[in-house]
Amino acid sequence: MEVIGQNHILDYFKKVTNHNQLSHCYIIHGNKGTGKKTISRKIAQIIACSKNGCGHCRTCQNILGGSHPDVLMYRNDGKNVKLENISEFKNGGKFSPLEISKKILILEDTEMLTPQAANSILTMIEEPPEYLVIILLTNNLDKVLPTVKSRAVPFKIMPLKKSILEKYLCENKHLDKKEALSIANFSQGSLGQAIRLAETNFLSEREKVIELILKFKDNSISYADIESNVKDMDHHLILDLLTFWYRDVLYLQKGGDKTKIVNFEYYDILIEREWLDPFLAMKKIDEVRVNLDYKGNFILNLEVLFMRLQEV
Template identity: 30%
Template sequence: MSFENIYGQNKQIAILKRAIETGRVAHAYLFHGMKGIGKKTTARTFAKAMNCKGENIDSCDKCSSCAKIDRGFHPDVITVEPKGVSIRIQDIRDLQNQMKFKPFEGKKRIFIIVDAEKMNGPSANALLKTLEEPNPSNILILITSRPYQLPATIISRCQKIRFDPIRRNTLASFLENSASLDSKSAWLLAPPSRGSIGNALEMMKRSYLSSKNEVIEKIVDYDNEKDPLVFFTIADCFGENRKTITEKLDTLRDWYRDMLVYKETKDPDILINQDILNITRRFSEKLSGHDILRNIKTINLAYRAIEQNANKQLTLESMMFKLLNT
């Protein structure tokens, strides 16, 4: 993969290409942003571009250097990832020993630390010494979705590049062109993926779209039948897995957001859940703006409680009771 094949990070790619073109590549970079938006892919592509045997700024994806990096066998591109819950000091010491050598085959040695926030205190302190005395033959790339967990002393010694969530149309285009998803499904899957290609691909594997509207459909059934005990049934639809629960809470919150947007604009083209426009229109007319905002707040409180390990069943039942009695 070359720079031109990376979706949704044009500004970030331009910064790196300009650094290569002008010969002003930093000795250390901090790639930060949410998971699944291309930080690790960009780091490997940058390593390929730096060591490519072609004459362009971008990687050619054809030479022996590019091929070795793609297969993970290039001696000048080393990746460190957490073993278990942390990156240990021995991992950093091993990396530092590697940094003593000049490039074996390429122009630069690239060292990539994935989930850098998982360095423990001794590991971070050891790495700081490396950052304070950089070797001109080496480039260090730290990758994190939680930069606030890194020591300020490390952050200040890196050139920071923030990676952005991928826009809906760009993510939908990727899903259609690279993941063989039909255009309608790609457009519907992009919003719950929250701008992350990684999330979208994982949700595809779990057939997320097939059950996306399950909770909303149960709410519609309640509105038609007024069964006083239905909130127990709806709470069961969320399942037990925390990730699945939070995804369904996201979908439910997006639906109420759509109600508010439609109430104010009457524009269906800017709704997230365009596949249930008639239901959204009906409920936006039924509920006041105040009620919709209150329901969004109720969902947010439930979301926070689930993330803090509250009792899932009680939390969801309480939330549904409040939503259905608005």
């Protein structure tokens, strides 16, 4: 388990653990894919391990494998965490630790707690037993109930620099420099996103989407084109590729530096799109994204979207 670029958080937990100054509740926030689960496990190792999270002892290995009896992670499988779903989390804090000095509870997707569920854990946060440490994880701190947020020590997971992501992909995923840089640009500081893209045919899939975009100008796109190009692609990735294309257009329209765009390889094409309305295009893409999880023919919806994008 490797944590990259978040030393300020790890150093803090080493310090407060060594000086016996741990708080009872922390909230770690950052964009999806930035490594919140990974760093929460590393924090648990630091708290539990006599060597500040060595990563090699039985305690550290059990935490990493999810089998330590005193480090419990609760995952959310639905869209909202309701009152009845939070009882297991609360029960986990009622029992003293078996092997280490602290009982560590980690809760994912805190922003998805219903008000009733969030209020139900307030007592545990406000009046915790001495042995309890709660680590809350969230993709969106603004959506966490204020009464919960105000009782937790916050830490933000910072997006990684492109150079760090590029180096990681070259050294650990054995990508060539060009592909690593393209993925690093697209990942927007998210190591998790970069790793996922490195394990796919990202460059060829992006090329297929851009091939469709380039047909917008002469209105030559068809349902068959869409189906043959992107039928088997991840739906979120398609919409993200479209969004970043129009975001690049907007950035260049505003006089932005060409080295800062995501699709830097396509600069000569992007700079010629000064006639586009990228705001309107991104609005239409977001309308499809909102309904992405509902049942329906995505390719058909994509065809409608592409027809609308040809008009912007």
